[in-house]
Amino acid sequence: MKINVIFYSLYGHNHKMAEAVAEGAREVKGVDVGLYQVEETFTPEILEKMGATEYKKKFGHIPVATIETLTEADAIIFGTPTRFGMMVAQMRAFLDRTGGIWSKGELIGKVGSVFTSSSTQHGGQESTILSFHTTLLHHGMIVVGVPYSEERQKILTEITGGSPYGSSTITGRGHGSRQPSENELGIARFQGRHVAEITKRLVGE
Template identity: 40%
Template sequence: MAEILVLYYSRHGATADMARLIARGIEQVAGMQARLRTVPEVSTVCEAVEDEIPAAGPPYATLDDLRECAALALGSPTRFGNMAAPLKHFIDSTSSLWLEGALIGRPAAVFTSTSSLHGGQETTLISMMLPLLHHGMLLLGLPYSETDLLHTSSGGTPYGPSHLAGTDSSLPLSDAEQRLCRALGQRLAETTARLQGRP
């Protein structure tokens, strides 16, 4: 089984919900398995001290999770049109992988959740793409053959799935948003399989 890392930070749960849906899409492809990982909180003053194992949800990511993955789906809520600090803090720790060229040629995709419809979904997705490009990864988006991109009134972009969580972050993922998450997971897994020479 090839493992695809679904790495995310989630504050109110929506990005975690998206990660689980992407993992479902990945596991629809024969021979592909999702590995869910998250990152700990950080403080604006100093690095937050967290237990090594979170109280709930998937384990915290390590550099080995990235080194071992066949592909990557990276997700974050929007923070002023950018990825959230905890995810950026983890990504900033990956210089040793960059020096090794460990991620060169591996497929990658991104996803996000925002409080408002025009709250920086696309710029957040692009902010996550930039370090992946520096790592030499192959970026995938969503093609318009996913017709939900043409009709959604909530989240959904060609850069990757997105979710409109509402000002109190309580809106559940719409049916279209859910389909786009699963579609991204499946596309990422199918592309990974083709690159590995699988039928």
């Protein structure tokens, strides 16, 4: 059984979340997990001006996702920062190239799930995941979130991301000064494991 985690990250937060999601998925026996990033559309000059160059180098070794990264998998877990309440342009550009496999129905019946990040506590995390689901549903995918059996999304003792729609992290302002908390990473690991368990039931392994 194959699960691919596909993310976009600028300052490393979604990379850390993606690693945690992949870690959780690997806890399920018989699951092969791949980790990919979508192609960068910013030029090196723009990345330098944004102060992102050094961050990007830390996960530059991770391969870039292709259309085959989608079709080969039984489940796909996507990670994207939020930009004004929606997915980033880099992820949108990747998904906009999937018209060919949409017309052939090649993602129908595959499991899809989403995680995200924002710089502020109410910065569009839920709207980003919910609007992302629209694309998954157009492809005929089975959408899986994070049920409330994951108790970490219920805590009130600290500020944290995480919702029934998917795991998330709050990055803070200024190049994302806040790193994912252990609570947020725990929800991400749960999401990966939960998706793997659901997918295993569906494919009958």
